[in-house]
Amino acid sequence: MDTRTDTAARPAPRALATEAVHAGREDLAGLGLHAPPLDLSTTYPSYDSRAEAARIDEFAATGARLDGPPVYARLDNPTTARFETALARLEGTEAAVAFASGMAALTATLLVRASMGLRHVVAVRPLYGCSDHLLTAGLLGSEVTWVDPAGIEEAIRPDTGLVMVESPANPTLAELDLRAIAHACGSVPLLADNTFATPVLQRPVESGARLVLHSATKYLGGHGDVLGGVVACDEEFARKLRQVRFATGGVLHPLAGYLLLRGLSTLPVRVRAASATAAELARRLGADPRVTRVHYPRLGGAMVAFEVDGDRVEPHEVIAGVRLITPAVSLGSVDTLIQHPASISHRIVAETDRQASGVSDRLLRMSVGLEDVEDLWQDLDAALSARGTAEDRAPGQRSARTEDRHVPA
Ligand SMILES: *Cc1c(COP(=O)(O)O)cnc(C)c1O
Secondary structure (H helix, E strand, O other): OOOOOHHHHOOOOOOHHHHHHHOOOOOOHHHOOOOOOOOOOOEOOOOOHHHHHHHHHHHHHHOOOOOOOOOEOOOOOHHHHHHHHHHHHHHOOOEEEEEOOHHHHHHHHHHHHHOOOOOEEEEOOOOOHHHHHHHHHOOOOOEEEEOOHHHHHHHOOOOEEEEEEEOOOOOOOOOOOHHHHHHHHOOOOEEEEOOOOHHHHOOHHHHOOOEEEEEOOOOOOOOOOOOOEEEEEOHHHHHHHHHHHHHHOOOOOHHHHHHHHHHHHHHHHHHHHHHHHHHHHHHHHHOOOOEEEEEOOOOOOOEEEEEEOOOOOOHHHHHHHOOOOEEOOOOOOOOOEEEOOOOOOOOOOOHHHHHHOOOOOOEEEEEOOOOOHHHHHHHHHHHHOOOOOOOOOOOOOOOOOHHHHOOOO
16 A cells, blocks of 8 residues: 555645645654755665565556655655645645656656547647647647637547646736636646746646646746746646656756755745735836736736837837846746747747737736835836937846847957
8 A cells, every 4th residue: 555645644734825834844853854854866775676676566557656765766756755745735736746847747747648548639828938839849749739718628539638728828927717628628637837826826726627737947946046847636647747757757856856845935925925016017017108018917926928019119128128137038036037928938939829829029028026116117117218228238238239249259
């Protein structure tokens, strides 16, 4: 009997803020520790090879987490397991399985279904650019049908393995009715990418999603210094994900697992603080004549997208004009980032598909951090007035304008 699943020992539910700092750490006091231990072992000694053989057989047969040491680090890691336990608790799922990146997590999920002969995916645009590309290019032998939410039920075929959505979506922050979508999915698992909302603002399993994907690189890590991905789900699906992870090797490094566990402890505080600032910036942008449209989710959150009036300022001028805000892809860090999806995060999506899903060339996507709202507004306001001032850059902050490329390095 498997005694390591989280279900067996799960305590009564506690508030999210409490879980964020305690989940995955329950045994520490008993170990005489306060900070979680970091286990960097790649292998684990055993003098009993018959017992090891039995344990390996059991993992191959079931995908359940092993009792005792993991045999080899591609199979499991105790530090990463703490992060998985904690994230599962926050998302309200039985289990979670961590991967080297968000894309590795999505890959493993697609492979689980493909290995069952279910290669067809129904998906709603927009998705994160590389998720869109992975499906569109069929790199993993999958075939995708892109639909509006209303077309999901009709698009499902006998070989459909997954319905995939993002809400709020990257980069338009479009929101979907997850409950209605889960209903339309019938028995096909709904995969909701919850990277933008985080479990602080939304728990997709409560709306009927079976799989919750995160690029842990973003809010879960929260400090822009760790790449990771995770799928929160029921134990049955988690077992298949662990087997695929072992077979394909997209494991999270234990140091990343350590940092992600640490990141979770401040997740509720970070998301709430940044969301309050983002809501205020969205309000000011909405009242600004240089901005034609602001996208800010009803759910809240720390992401703001906005379209600029091209007669007054180009998106590239705003990117070149920021000083406090960092012009960079990615999101969810303590500092504020801005980027131009059509140039960067969604560049890999064909222009027609991009535009049809609302990713206009005038759209900018901003990830609001923990800075003071007035300092951020001042920077944004100056960047929106940046026409013709791109030369006036701080040292080391020269833009990649054509003239600049002729300047010897
Ligand atoms: C960044 C991102 C991903 C991919 O995650 P990586 O950790 O970069 O592999 C997937 N989904 C969304 C919504 C993202 O923003």
